[in-house]
Amino acid sequence: MLDIRTYQPKQYSDLIERIWVLESGNEAIDVLIPPSQYMQLLVPLEGSEYNWNGRPNGKNVLEGISLQTNCVHYPAGTKLLGIRFYPFGAFPFLQCEGKDLLNQMMEVTLPGKLGLEAVNDEELLNEVYHMLHVLYDEFSYQRIKPLKDYYQTVRWSEDSMSIEEYCKLNDTNYTTLNRKFSIITGLSTKKFERLVKFRKSLCNLIDSKDKLTEIGADAGYFDQAHFIREFKLFLHCTPSTYQSLIQSADKDTQIINYNFRLF
Numbered sequence: 001m002l003d004i005r006t007y008q009p010k011q012y013s014d015l016i017e018r019i020w021v022l023e024s025g026n027e028a029i030d031v032l033i034p035p036s037q038y039m040q041l042l043v044p045l046e047g048s049e050y051n052w053n054g055r056p057n058g059k060n061v062l063e064g065i066s067l068q069t070n071c072v073h074y075p076a077g078t079k080l081l082g083i084r085f086y087p088f089g090a091f092p093f094l095q096c097e098g099k100d101l102l103n104q105m106m107e108v109t110l111p112g113k114l115g116l117e118a119v120n121d122e123e124l125l126n127e128v129y130h131m132l133h134v135l136y137d138e139f140s141y142q143r144i145k146p147l148k149d150y151y152q153t154v155r156w157s158e159d160s161m162s163i164e165e166y167c168k169l170n171d172t173n174y175t176t177l178n179r180k181f182s183i184i185t186g187l188s189t190k191k192f193e194r195l196v197k198f199r200k201s202l203c204n205l206i207d208s209k210d211k212l213t214e215i216g217a218d219a220g221y222f223d224q225a226h227f228i229r230e231f232k233l234f235l236h237c238t239p240s241t242y243q244s245l246i247q248s249a250d251k252d253t254q255i256i257n258y259n260f261r262l263f
Contacts, residue, residue, distance in 0.1 A: 001029075005021045005022075030074075033069065034234070035068060037192065041085070042057075043060050044059070063101070064105065091140055095140055096108070114128070147184055177189060201218075212239050
């Protein structure tokens with residue numbers, strides 16, 4: 001079983017969703033990670049290596065937004081640090097453009113020797129915050145502010161609002177917002193909105209006992225056919241099929257229950 005310890009960020013909480021430490025214990029673990037709007041900085045600890053879609057990795061990498069399911073194999077004894085950024089959150093630290101990272105990961109150079117001297121998670125987190133402070137660039141932060149404001153609306157608002165309505169309400173130019181989205185995240189605003197709706201529905205599919213019609217409506221789909229069509233686009237199966245898979249999975253199957261919580 002995976003031991004995943006997660007921590008809410010004490011700094012840069014508008015850029016970082018959470019920080020986590022993963023250990024695979026004495027057994028190898030295989031997991032499937034569904035499409036995600038997050039970017040993640042992944043740092044292997046204590047000489048660990050793992051396989052990402054069949055490719056071995058033991059380097060520090062930034063993982064981009066993903067529109068596909070990724071297969072990850074953690075050998076026994078794997079220890080990994082992850083910093084899960086909001087879609088725009090990695091840019092002020094690493095200045096890597098999302099258009100080069102979509103469905104990909106990129107090796108990055110980090111200052112210091114993260115994790116080599118830490119004897120527990122508390123010391124590791126202190127090293128993380130020091131590293132982030134060194135990397136942070138205010139000018140880059142200002143560049144992502146329009147994306148951050150839009151994400152707050154599309155992610156957390158209970159009312160469905162089109163991108164055009166958002167731009168009109170906030171006196172924002174649609175073309176400019178879309179161009180920044182494409183550069184920083186790798187997705188257009190419309191494609192990003194579709195990914196967030198899918199993730200909302202997936203989160204509720206796993207955690208909620210609501211009916212599928214309610215789950216689809218809560219995620220912002222205008223009818224059940226729209227919900228099913230969009231869900232199949234990302235996971236290549238219907239919501240009911242995936243829900244059955246979740247319900248039948250147990251701790252030994254190691255199929256899904258990975259992403260701590262999908263949001």
